[in-house]
Amino acid sequence: MDRLVAITGIGVVAPGDPGTKAFWDLVVSGRTATRTISGFDPSPYRSRVAAQCVFDPLQAGLGLQEVRRLDRAAQLAVVATREAMADSGLELAQERPERMAVCLGSAVGCTMSLEAEYAVVSDSGRRWEVDHTYAMPHLPDYFVPSSLAAEVAWTAGAEGPVNMVSAGCTSGLDAVGYACDLIREGSADIVVTGGTDAPISPITVACFDAIKATSTHNDDPEHAMRPFDRTRNGFVLAEGAAVLVLEEAERARRRGARIYALISGFAARSNAYHMTGLRADGREMAAAIDAALAEARLAPEAIDYVNAHGTGTRQNDRHETNAFKRALGDHAYRTPVSSIKSMIGHSLGAIGSIEIAACALAIEHGTIPPTANLTEPDPELDLDYVPLTARERDLDAVLTVGSGFGGFQSAMVLTRPGAVRA
Amino acid sequence: MSAVITGLGIAAPNGLGTEEVWRSTLAGTSGIGPITRFDASGYPVRLAGEIPGFEVSEHVPSRLVPQTDRMTQLALAASGWALEDAGVDPQRFDDLEMGVVTANSSGGFEFGQRELEKLWAQGPEYVSAYQSFAWFYAVNTGQLSIRHGMSGPTGVTVAEQAGGLDALGQARRQLSKGVRLVLTGGMDASLCPWGLVAQLPSGLLSEQPDPERAFLPFDTGASGQVLGEGGAILVMEPAASARERGAPQLYGEIAGYCATFDPRPGSGRPSRLAAAMRGALDSAGLTPEEVDVVFADASGVPELDRAEAEAITGLFGPRGVPVTAPKTMFGRLSSGGAPVDVALALLALRDGVIPPSVNVTAPAEEYRLDLVTEARPARLRTALVVARGYGGFNTALAVRQI
Amino acid sequence: MSAFTIEDLKRIMRDCAGEEESVDLDGDILDLRFEELGYDSLALIETTSRISREFAVQLPEDELGEIGTVRDLLALINQRLSVSS
Known part of the structure; x- marks a missing residue:
């Protein structure tokens, strides 16, 4: 019998207040968490807006040594892991650590700490031969981003396969896809998976400035990210983490766990075209959607909602609109499509997992989160992008997609337990 | 497949x-x-x-x-x-x-x-x-x-x-x-x-x-x-x-692979390195006796060397399998290290010779390893490659001639 | 400030973005579009940002967006140079 993959625990630290409930309340409200950057002086930068987590690590339950040791991306991931584990109701003492795995996604790893430490050892960029006598003891953990996965594994007590998937902005989807394979093939019964990134630091803001990818609605930060809107001009950089507890579904049912959703299909493809560019036709994203639907053994018509990549660039909006039409055919015109990035920004390698969490919660609550800030629809785009207001609707199957630098295109299908396949 | x-x-x-x-x-x-x-x-x-x-x-x-x-x-x-x-x-x-x-x-x-x-x-x-x-x-x-x-x-x-x-x-x-x-x-x-x-x-x-x-x-x-x-x-x-398609050669197959993770340092629980090695053999349907050579992770840090030696001898017995570390000639290549070892293992199978670990002139007796310090001709069909990542990551992969 | 020449542009483009094997940058390229020379938008961004710094000239994003050929870019740069000098 096929081993199916169930989501039994969710932990989210997203822009705005921490915790899954605060996250869900925000994204169904249509309010946004995009603000002027407050972590450093943004005045020399082209884009001065970001979506930041209201996160106090001590208040979130971390100890002083953890705060010192852990990069912010690790702090977010550990706190999300604790919430997800508690939410799953798993009793760790009764689990076999060797049957538990971790696969964590992150695009830029410990970049904040690396930059902060670089600034010290280089004396603000004054020396190429940086001064090792100023190197702090945890620097090697920041150098090796898999330390993020190690922290999650220690938090969860996992001793099976543990690794990190770092596929840029599709990391949060690809890590969960990898985790599903571990369960299906029998390498693990439980996988603690998700994504984390904390990139709001000068080097990341500067590199997106350089390619003009981020929004310059600096005078209206709360409405800066406008996917599918005529006035969009780029994405808003964000931070965050989402961690999911995945379990082999039969086992989850036996222990009476709450099953939010099943992950029924996943695929990753590449456009083999450009490191940052997208071709308008959406061919490879459509190929990823086709493959994810095939793995889920679903017809395109089964999809009730599409969580879009929705990064607020003209290029992306056309690309994915065409990909949805290509993969779903006429059904694309009847399917609500929305982007929660309009509210919580684009947290690179974390957002894919945050969006999976949103899809699972959408199925659980029968609610489709809206696309905020969509007040002047782009006349070139002709799908239903769920402007401004959430919608009540029973959801049996939802699709979530992501695109990333490197040309990566990923797609995942989630289904309501019992709704589509036994 | x-x-x-x-x-x-x-x-x-x-x-x-x-x-x-x-x-x-x-x-x-x-x-x-x-x-x-x-x-x-x-x-x-x-x-x-x-x-x-x-x-x-x-x-x-x-x-x-x-x-x-x-x-x-x-x-x-x-x-x-x-x-x-x-x-x-x-x-x-x-x-x-x-x-x-x-x-x-x-x-x-x-x-x-x-x-x-x-x-x-x-x-x-x-x-x-x-x-x-x-x-x-x-x-x-x-x-x-x-x-x-x-x-x-x-x-x-x-x-x-x-x-x-x-x-x-x-x-x-x-x-x-x-x-x-x-x-x-x-x-x-x-x-x-x-x-x-x-x-x-x-x-x-x-x-x-x-x-x-x-x-x-x-x-x-x-x-x-x-x-x-x-x-x-x-x-x-x-x-x-x-x-x-008529490929010019099939160097060998990926016969088995396994990944494990060590418990948090200080937990008192044992390393999971041996479990990764055993898991790779199990998934390949191999017994330890069928492994002809081990390409070791070969840390060079004494306590990590000891842990790996214990894992190897625990699985293969004392001096039970030739062990080599060509990375003594490269240094640690991070993510590139193990793929190089896999490539060298496949070439070793092709040519029937185990590449050496260089400069190791005084192998620690207590480790009880058959460490290959000069190129050694041998009949080789199966090799096990071991890799550890900073922070407690263990992986092992078996390659086999076909 | 002296005028910005095609030789300046070729030097900076080679440094910032290399050159396509099938293209002869030293040929008659003035009326060719950058994509015909094998340069994508990234190459153009990297090049124009270097020109801005090296020649202390402001090149507005919307005007750069209108650039098609090599001649267009040279004209824009020289026009902006004459404004700022």
Whole structure:
């Protein structure tokens, strides 16, 4: 019998207040968490807006040594892991650590700490031969981003396969896809998976400035990210983490766990075209959607909602609109499509997992989160992008997609337990 | 489905290109020496395994040079060698049937140091448009897929040294889902001042100034690790499909693979390294007696050497299997290390000779290992490659002749 | 401030973005579009950002967006140079 993959625990630290409930309340409200950057002086930068987590690590339950040791991306991931584990109701003492795995996604790893430490050892960029006598003891953990996965594994007590998937902005989807394979093939019964990134630091803001990818609605930060809107001009950089507890579904049912959703299909493809560019036709994203639907053994018509990549660039909006039409055919015109990035920004390698969490919660609550800030629809785009207001609707199957630098295109299908396949 | 390796491309400190590295390795030629790429005189570590003579203009199109870090340039070169070795012209395949899954660990770190310097010393407007992708961990997978027109499944695994085998494991999964070819392996090259300094506080690096005494895994004189740059890119295909297209050679199959993770330090629970090795054999349906050689992780840090020796003798018995560590000639290549070991293991199977561990003149008796210190002819059918990643990651992968 | 010449542009383009093997940058390229020379938007961004810094000239994003050929870019740069001098 096929081993199916169930989501039994969710932990989210997203822009705005921490915790899954605060996250869900925000994204169904249509309010946004995009603000002027407050972590450093943004005045020399082209884009001065970001979506930041209201996160106090001590208040979130971390100890002083953890705060010192852990990069912010690790702090977010550990706190999300604790919430997800508690939410799953798993009793760790009764689990076999060797049957538990971790696969964590992150695009830029410990970049904040690396930059902060670089600034010290280089004396603000004054020396190429940086001064090792100023190197702090945890620097090697920041150098090796898999330390993020190690922290999650220690938090969860996992001793099976543990690794990190770092596929840029599709990391949060690809890590969960990898985790599903571990369960299906029998390498693990439980996988603690998700994504984390904390990139709001000068080097990341500067590199997106350089390619003009981020929004310059600096005078209206709360409405800066406008996917599918005529006035969009780029994405808003964000931070965050989402961690999911995945379990082999039969086992989850036996222990009476709450099953939010099943992950029924996943695929990753590449456009083999450009490191940052997208071709308008959406061919490879459509190929990823086709493959994810095939793995889920679903017809395109089964999809009730599409969580879009929705990064607020003209290029992306056309690309994915065409990909949805290509993969779903006429059904694309009847399917609500929305982007929660309009509210919580684009947290690179974390957002894919945050969006999976949103899809699972959408199925659980029968609610489709809206696309905020969509007040002047782009006349070139002709799908239903769920402007401004959430919608009540029973959801049996939802699709979530992501695109990333490197040309990566990923797609995942989630289904309501019992709704589509036994 | 049997996943076979049909093409190898190696860039290592003792050679560029598969046959050059293999010749140097069998001859015991080490690539470890004084750091030349920057002034290391002020640092406690002054040795590394540098790749000499890599003329980027000979291997990478001019348009790609300004936008790539050295590790990506090496990966582009190695991928070309691997495809050539496999007799693959990607244009003759459906682009969606070819995937790319590589491991990485430190990204384009030298590129990143240059851009950080511009940002902090001059200002944001000096940061390159290429920084947004040139330094990140996924860049090699992205650039290889574009360079060779491969639109199939992609992936990037990160677990320091162990991630190199995770990539091969993930590549095999993609083949089992119906893909016809995956370019896989790993490449890292972070020999810049910031890359060295970021690793110094680990306490794992040897401060020995003598290149012949600095990296001595399993030796009584072991004093730590030496960093190196390089890696290997491999062509992996289903055996049936490789035969059908008339691949020039099938080096061997990926027979088994397993990954485990160690408990939190101080928990008192035992290491999970032996479980990874056993898991790789179990998944291949192999008994320990059927393994002809082990390519060890070979840390060079005494307590880590002891843990690995215990895992090996626990599984194979004292001196129960030949053990070797050609990385004594390269240093630790991060995500590139294990793919190089897999490539060397496949060449060892092909030629019936175990490459040596060099400079290990006083193997610690207490480890009870049959350590191969000179190239040793042997009948070889199966090899086990072991890799550990900083932080407790363990992986093992078995290759077998077919 | 001296005028910005095609030789300046070729030097900076080669440094910032290399050159396509099939293209002869030293040929008659003035009326060719950058994509015909093998340069994508990234290459153009990297090049124009270097020109801005090296020649201390402001090149507005919306005007750069209108650039088609090599001649267009040279004209824009020289026009902006004459304004700022």
